[in-house]
Amino acid sequence: MRNPLKEIRERLRYLLDRVFAREFSGQLIFFIVLVVLVTLLGMSAVFIGLFDQENLAVEGVPTKIDRGFWDAMWWSLNHVLNLRGFQRMYGASLPIVLYALLLSILGLAVFGVLVSLINNTMRRRIESLRAGETPVWEKGHVLILGWNNKIISILQQLARLSPGARVVILAPEEIQAMENRLRVAGIQNEPITTILRTGVPSNLRELDRVAVDRAASIIILSTDGDDRDSIKTLVLLAGREDWPGTRPTLTCEIAREENYELAMIAARDRVQIISSSRVISKVIVQTIRxxxxxxxYHELFSISGNSLHVLEAPELAGRTLGELALGFRDGVPVGVAWEQPVEGGVRLAAGLNPGADYDLLEEEQLVLLAESPQVGFKEPGEEYQCTVARDGGSQPRVPKRLLLIGWNDMVYDILKELDAHALRGTAITVLSGVEPGKARSLIAAKIHYSLKNVELEFRQGDGSDARAYEDVDLAEFESLVLLADDSWGSDDADTHTLRVLLRLSSLPWLEARRPHTTVELLDHANRDLLAGLGVDDVVVSPDIVSAQAAQVSRESILGPIYKELLSAGGVEISLRPAGDYVALDTDCRFDDLTWSAQQKMEIALGLRFSDTGQVLLNPSRESVWRLTGDDRIIVLAQQVYR
Structure with a gap:
């Protein structure tokens, strides 16, 4: 049975919806009806003594017309509309009263329109400010064009490198969404100022709005992994010739490897290009080996700790890098950098690990691994004599059996890099949400040559489901690699990675033999969640790329240095057995490691202790250790390809 009151309420609600749907005409009718109804309600005061003797002396109670209907309506209407001019017309002739009422209502309407105009203008102004539509009047600022998951790490790096910096962000995102993301990450507590603007970075007018002419450095980010806008912005800025002052340092991230070559063409040697896919795949494969x-790498690219710096030291010209390595007590020389003249300007170039007998030229800069650029040089004494050096030649290798769980755009570069380092016959099994036939087609489309050393097997299955491992002999694998998987369409790849690790930790085969496990994460905040799950190495991919972008934007010479460090066929950071360098269980210092590494055309960067897993880069020269066969020496060495 229907409720009559509920039905009445629904009909009234529907009537109001229809009235306001008709905009002005409907709302005007509603206003008139409302005034009449409320006025009639006010006239009911007659029945509660409006014209009683005790109220007749009150100034606000009219009594000159009839002390009845008309006086009651006058009294009620003036209370409803509160029209001052109309109130003073009491007792006038009917035409004058009606005319005064019309003028008063029109005056009320005019006043309402004025209030509405002011209100709307203020509201639009506030919305415009919130939307970031006003021009930016900064100078010498860092300009970030685009938005992705690396933005937080970039801002944290900039806060560390340049406290007090002013950072302007132009991205095709809502201001509120960007503000919320920065607030959750705690950027408001960092010693930088962020200014947000919504717009399209590849639009010249939008760039003028964020003072692109006055920026000290510009970072172009790949928005949501799509390089289309990045390349358009890159073409726009790299081809510009009419900079009013010094050309800002330009850095551009390219997410997809297939776009890297086009980006390099567009850059014209004027922009530092960072291929996030190439960089991360390189780091992951080096970590597997x-x-x-x-x-x-975590310390090298972290907000604190040792990182790469460039030092201008013409007073050290003529000395060899071997002498400099023993003279710097709080830094490790790893290479040299210089400016190379090209058509239309200069190009920055760098060479890492040129050899201990390389003479530093006056026009060259020294590349150092140190906690800060302020390092001290102590004149070395007599030629250093190392009494504990040992000769060995261990090389890192790719495991013969490897299980790769997950699928994303980096899988192609990872497979190419693994093939370059692996011995012939190395078996790689890929478990993901991609159907095997489609996976082979994708590999064939992205890798335009036959992989010679690795044999691929593709399986479709969810790594967090035990059924995916039913017919897989997991005990045969020497190494596990978990990628940030996007093959299942999940918005939170890290959560899926955690679920896979939980599943793997529950499998009985791990109790007998635990392979080396490398995990890719997209958010460093999730790193602590992996404790106790058997993870050996964690690669937080956005942090590595964002650290490069931030550091290169501040010091452009670092661009070719990182390119040399993370490019195929160059040098690489490697962990070698301590017994290849010094006598085991014998007192040694870092100078001993430095000298021994120089004999192998390598540069000692630090140590990794097997008992604690501690990484010690650029250690104190006064420390003394007794190393074991499981300890590792961190060196910068030439890559060896099979």
């Missing part, structure tokens, strides 16, 4: 290397 060198267990523990992820911690080295």
């Amino acid at each position: 060198n267990p523990g290397l992820a911690d080295v």
Whole structure:
């Protein structure tokens, strides 16, 4: 049975919806009806003594017309509309009263329109300010064009490198969404100022709005992994010739490897290009070959700790890098950098590990691994004599059996890099949400040559489901790699990675034999969640790329240095057995490691202790250790390809 009151309420609600749907005409009718109804309600005061003797002396009670209907309506209407001019017309002739009422209502409407205009203008102004539509009047600021998951790490790096910096962000995102993301990450507590603007970075007018002419450095980010806008912005800025002052340092991230070559063409040697896919795949493969290397990169690219710096020291010209390595007590020389003249300007170039007998030229800069650029040089004494050096030649290798769980755009570069380092016959099994036939087609489309050393097997299955491992002999694998998987369409790849690790930890085969496990994460905040799950190395991919972008934007010479460090065929950071360098269980210092590494055309960067897993880069020259066969020496060495 229907409720009559409920039905009445629904009909009234529907009537109001229809009235306001008709905009002005409907709302005007509603206003008139409302005034009439409320006025009639006010006239009912007659029945509660409006014209009683005790109220007749009150100034606000009219009595000159009839002390009845008309006086009651006058009294009620003036209370409803509160029209001052109309109130003073009491007792006038009917035409004058009606005319005064019309003028008063029109005056009320005019006043209402004025209030509405002011209100709307203020509201639009506030919305415009919130939307970031006003021009930016900064100078010498860092300009970030685009938005992705690396933005937080970039801002944290900039806060560390340049406290007090002013950072302007132009991205095709809502201001409120960007503000919320920065607030959750705690950027408001960092010593930088962020200014947000919504817009399209590849639009010249939008760039003028964020003072692109006055920026000290510009970072172009790949928005949501799509390089289309990045390349358009890159073409726009790299081809510009009419900079009013010094050309700002330009850095551009390219997410997809297939776009890297086009980006390099568009850059014209004027922009530092960072291929996030190439960089991360390189780090992951190096970590597979060198267990523990992820911690080295974590410190190298972290907000605190040792990182790469460039030092201008013309007074050291003529000295060899071997002499300099023993003279710096709080830094490790790893290479040289210089400016190379090209058509239309200069190009920055760098060479890492040129050899201990390389003479530093006056026009060259020294590349150092140190906690800060302020390092001290002590004149070395007599030629250093190392009494504990040992000769060995261990090389890192790719495991013969490897299980790769997950699928994303980096899988192609990872497979190419693994093939370059692996011995012939190395078996790689890929478990993901991609159907095997489609996976082979994708590999064939992205890798335009036959992989010579690795044999691929593709399986479709969810790594967090035990059924995916039913017919897989997991005990045969020497190494596990978990990628940030996007093959299942999940918005939170890290959560899926955690579920896979939980599943793997429950399998009985791990109790007998635990392979080396490397995990890719997209958010460093999730790193602590992996404790106790058997993870050996964690690669937080956005942090590595964002650290490069931030550091290169501040010091452009670091661009070719990182390119040399993380490019195929160059040098690489490697972890080698301590017994290849010094006598085991014998007192040694870092100078001993430095001298011994120089004999192998390598540069000693630090140590990794097997008992604690601690990574020690650029250690104190006064420390003394007794190393074991499981300890590792961190060196910068030439890559060896099979």
